[in-house]
Amino acid sequence: MEIYVELLGKPPSYEYHxxxxxxxxxxxxxxxxxxxxxxxxxxxxxxxxxxxxQALVPLLDRGxxxxxxxxxEMVRDPSPEVRQTLAQKLADKGKERAPLLLPLSRDPxxxxxxxxxGGLAAQELPETRERFLELLRxxxxxxxxxxxxxxxxxxxxPIRAEEAMDLRFDPVPAVxxxxxxWCSWLSAPVALKPLLELSQxxxxxxxTAALDALGKFLExxxxxxxxxxxxxxxxxxxxxxxxASLLHRHPSPDVLARMLAHADDADVDVRNYVARxxxxxxxxxxxxxxxxxxxxxxHALTRWATAKALRDVPGAEAEALLVHLMRDPSKKVxxxxxxxxxxxxxxxxxxxxxxxxxxxxxDEAVATRLAxxxxxxxxxxxxxxxxxxxxxxxxxxxxxxxLTSPAVVRTAPDGAWAILPFGPxx
Numbered sequence: 171m172e173i174y175v176e177l178l179g180k181p182p183s184y185e186y187h188x189x190x191x192x193x194x195x196x197x198x199x200x201x202x203x204x205x206x207x208x209x210x211x212x213x214x215x216x217x218x219x220x221x222x223x224q225a226l227v228p229l230l231d232r233g234x235x236x237x238x239x240x241x242x243e244m245v246r247d248p249s250p251e252v253r254q255t256l257a258q259k260l261a262d263k264g265k266e267r268a269p270l271l272l273p274l275s276r277d278p279x280x281x282x283x284x285x286x287x288g289g290l291a292a293q294e295l296p297e298t299r300e301r302f303l304e305l306l307r308x309x310x311x312x313x314x315x316x317x318x319x320x321x322x323x324x325x326x327x328p329i330r331a332e333e334a335m336d337l338r339f340d341p342v343p344a345v346x347x348x349x350x351x352w353c354s355w356l357s358a359p360v361a362l363k364p365l366l367e368l369s370q371x372x373x374x375x376x377x378t379a380a381l382d383a384l385g386k387f388l389e390x391x392x393x394x395x396x397x398x399x400x401x402x403x404x405x406x407x408x409x410x411x412x413x414a415s416l417l418h419r420h421p422s423p424d425v426l427a428r429m430l431a432h433a434d435d436a437d438v439d440v441r442n443y444v445a446r447x448x449x450x451x452x453x454x455x456x457x458x459x460x461x462x463x464x465x466x467x468x469h470a471l472t473r474w475a476t477a478k479a480l481r482d483v484p485g486a487e488a489e490a491l492l493v494h495l496m497r498d499p500s501k502k503v504x505x506x507x508x509x510x511x512x513x514x515x516x517x518x519x520x521x522x523x524x525x526x527x528x529x530x531x532x533d534e535a536v537a538t539r540l541a542x543x544x545x546x547x548x549x550x551x552x553x554x555x556x557x558x559x560x561x562x563x564x565x566x567x568x569x570x571x572x573l574t575s576p577a578v579v580r581t582a583p584d585g586a587w588a589i590l591p592f593g594p595x596x
């Protein structure tokens with residue numbers, strides 16, 4: 171315990187005391203730990219009494235009555251910093267904490283009451299619940315904000331659902347936003363009406379939270395979809411981003427069409443979700459949109475999603491766009507473009523390898539990784555020779571040589587063929 175006694179020597183650094191204060195409460199010798207914690211709690215310096223709180227709360231959780239008695243005294247500590255730290259450290263479940271939290275929740279300092287709200291919300295006692303509901307109507311904005319942020323604990327509480335719903339009219343936007351997020355935990359019949367109201371709030375923060383919560387009910391209630399779609403037109407970029415994130419995987423072709431109309435949105439995250447919306451659903455008609463997104467300089471993820479969407483778009487123009495994306499300065503974009511080209515090549519190859527065509531000039535890149543090369547030991551030697559003749563006619567290279575542009579064609583003694591990645595012949 172000598173190392174803890176050093177604490178009482180008061181080195182010049184508060185950080186040293188704070189570190190030791192956290193460790194005292196869990197020390198195996200609880201007698202000495204209580205002695206040191208009490209001496210810190212009785213120090214005339216409020217900063218050291220804070221460290222005493224940090225040491226005493228773990229001892230309270232270990233069931234030591236002396237720690238509880240000392241903390242009950244500290245509820246009336248003259249320093250708001252000490253009382254606020256105590257309220258913060260008590261923010262967890264435990265019946266032994268309720269007698270400490272209740273007086274702290276009535277503290278004259280708003281910051282102390284705000285910290286106590288979290289601890290009261292975690293309790294499941296009737297008296298703590300009642301006091302928590304009172305804090306939701308505290309005259310101080312900061313207290314109501316802190317209390318409304320704790321509505322999620324516990325997850326299901328029908329009494330709070332009734333009592334807290336009026337907070338959607340609170341003058342503080344953060345409180346209304348907390349109520350909107352909390353509504354996502356409720357059932358659709360209870361939550362949908364207030365969420366539809368909050369999604370038209372004057373505050374962008376509240377509209378963002380309300381739309382995010384409405385996303386849970388997109389498949390449960392038809393009224394949610396039109397409101398989320400309207401979020402794509404919102405002047406606040408955060409609202410548009412939330413709307414796009416909720417809609418980019420929606421299966422409806424009409425929703426996809428609404429998403430595509432925002433391919434030139436001023437917000438980069440919205441454009442990114444538009445590109446992601448086309449994954450697996452892109453068509454030749456969408457190629458002009460994909461071309462614009464392929465040159466989006468703001469975010470590499472938008473170009474990455476564009477390359478992924480181009481995988482299933484037919485035609486030489488889509489293929490040329492993928493080749494263009496292989497020269498992207500980002501590492502991820504060329505990798506995805508390469509993978510998309512590999513998938514296209516593999517899909518176009520029928521059983522005889524002679525049907526495969528290399529359609530890239532020697533100054534262009536071509537994707538040739540595992541999905542592309544695929545050794546085929548079942549092909550007879552005649553088919554392999556025919557394949558080599560086909561490659562030679564295309565003026566690419568013979569087997570065993572390094573291509574100036576894309577890949578290496580390699581033979582094997584058993585007649586297997588493969589197209590290998592960039593680099594020298596193996």
